[in-house]
Amino acid sequence: MFPWKYLALLSLITVPISSAQGCDTFTHLSIRHAIVGTNLKLRLLLYTAENATCATLVSHNNLSAYPQFNLSRVTTFVIHGYRPTGTPPTWISTISELLMNRTRTNVVVVDWNRGAANVNYFKAVENTMKAADKLTEFIKAMQEHGASLSSIHLIGISLGAHISGFTGAQLNGKIGRITALDPAGPLFTNKPPEGRLDPTDAQFVDVLHTDIDALGFRKPLGHIDFYANGGTDQPGCPKTILGGDKYFKCDHQRSVMLYDDSLEMKCTSRAYPCPSYQKYQDGLCMDCDLFGAAGCPVFGYDVIKWKDVLLSLGQTKVYFSTNKESPFCRINYRVEVTTWNKDTRWGFLTIKLHGDGEEAEATVNHKAAKFEEYKGTTLLAQFDKNLKSVKKISLIFSTGNLLKPKHKLRLLRIRLTKLESNDRPLCRYDVLLEQNKEVTFRPIPCEDSNF
Known part of the structure; x- marks a missing residue:
């Protein structure tokens, strides 16, 4: 499938990365270069903890010429994807700074813009293997100067994810980690493992999917594959060409913005193993026993802490949902509702948590829930923020049908359990909900009960 979305990007102009005096910068090209075509040239821009904002252009031919390049540290390579207009990625400097803020790592920005900037996407794909060849040469030179392959971390975005895979394969899967951020799908979807990223390319491969119905890759590619919001439409992104x-x-x-959030540690996105996003939304996949005492893995930089258990499990698909802007993390609650209406009710719940001057909201509306007399209904409620303490709870019951008579829903009990902590569940007993009317109450600690 040709990535038709890219054609529409050719007329877009983004702001170039500014350069500092005496610092090497990312290659800035124009739409003219992309139309004419460019020949691949790989440039490696080194940032270190001691010089975090000024890049040094490095070469594998003479690594000893760069005393600031401490090969005993972890080295993280950041590899961009297709550049149909030739301009630098606006996110490069942010992710580099955040990586160095987290650890005293070396960051090497892999600038293959002369090779990625081409209106002919097929040519850019062809250049991914060539770029991997050159990157492999550099890493081998690092190894000859004392670097350990296990200390190498490749972060590849889109086409850069497959460059990471090709590089790792040439190094016999011995590099420490590959992180793939929405790996490119077009021209890779039906390729065998040797023609794309796969789990054997590194000791640990973690993958994020955010656009599987267009520019991204749909199927799992790593030891763990995160599907944010099901891997398709992301909250806050436009739904139409308007x-x-x-x-x-x-x-x-x-994908890059979500990963940046994980580096900055604004909050934590816990992800849950599940056969599908639909079942995850239905609240059928809230069990984390599979992962032992550590619980379900968190998305992002820190998922490496789950490496051993994930390697023992094989390929694992996990799902999580996000907000439309940073901080992206949502807070998950198991909501258990027991009703005593004689007639079955179908509908949706909006739940608000009230704390000390704060409010968090979750609407369970991906499909109508079924409420039957004395039968428990379990829902997954995803709140837009984390409250340290919950003083009050508000509920709104709706059916989504304005033409039919309004109904009431009588709750024998509602129980809310925060999945990301060991806090005692919150309950309320005997609550009457009138359709589309908000009811607010103070929760109490749950009693020992089978209801």
């Missing part, structure tokens, strides 16, 4: 250039690239680029 959204302008964001309609074409927002879902795909969200």
Whole structure:
């Protein structure tokens, strides 16, 4: 499948990365270069903890010339994807700085813009293997100067994910980690493992999917594959072409923004193993026993802490949902509802948590829930923020049908259990909900009960 979305990006102009005096910068090309075509040239821009904002252009021919390049540290390579307009990625400097803020790592930005900037996407794909060849040479030179392959971390975005895979394969899967952020799907979807990223390319491969219905890769590619919001439409991204250039690239680029959030540690996104996103939304996949005492893995940089258990499990698909902007993390609650209406009710719940001057909201509306007399209904409620303490709870019951008579829903009990902590569940007993009317109450600690 040709990535038709990219054609519409050719007329878009982004702001170039500014350069500092005496610092090497990312290659800045134009739409003219992309139309004429460019020959691949790999440039490696080194940032270190001691010089985090000024890049040094490094070469494998003489690594000893760079005393600031401490090969005993972890070295993280950041590899961009297709650049149809030739301009530098606006996110490069942010992810580099965040990586160095987390650890005293070396960051090497892999600038293959002369090779990625081409209106002919097929040519850019062809250049991914060539770029991997050159990157492999550099890493081998690092190894000859004392670097351990296990200390190498490749972060590849879109086409960069497959460059990471090709590089790892040439190094016999011995590099420490590959992180793939929405790996490119077009021209890779039906390729065998040797023609794309796969789990054997590194000791640990973690993958994020955000645009599987357009520019991204649909199937699992790593030891763990995270599907944010099911891997398709991301909250806050335009749904139609009226959204302008964001309609074409927002879902795909969200992968980098989510990863940045994990580096900055604004909050934590816990992800849950599940056969499908639908079952995850239905609240059928809230069990984390599979992962032992550590619980379900968190998305992002820190998922490496789950490496051993994930390697023992094989390929694992996990799901999580996000907000439309940073901080992206949502807080998950198991909501158990027991009703005593004689007639079955179908509908949706909106739940608000009230704390000390704060409010968090979750609407369970992906499909109508079924409420039957004395039968428990379990829902997954995903709140937009984390409250340290919950003072009050508000509920709104709705059916989504304005033409039918309004119904009431009488709750024998509602129980809320926060999945990301060991807090005692909150309950309320005998609550009457009138359709579309908000009811607020103070929760109490749950009693020991089978209801």
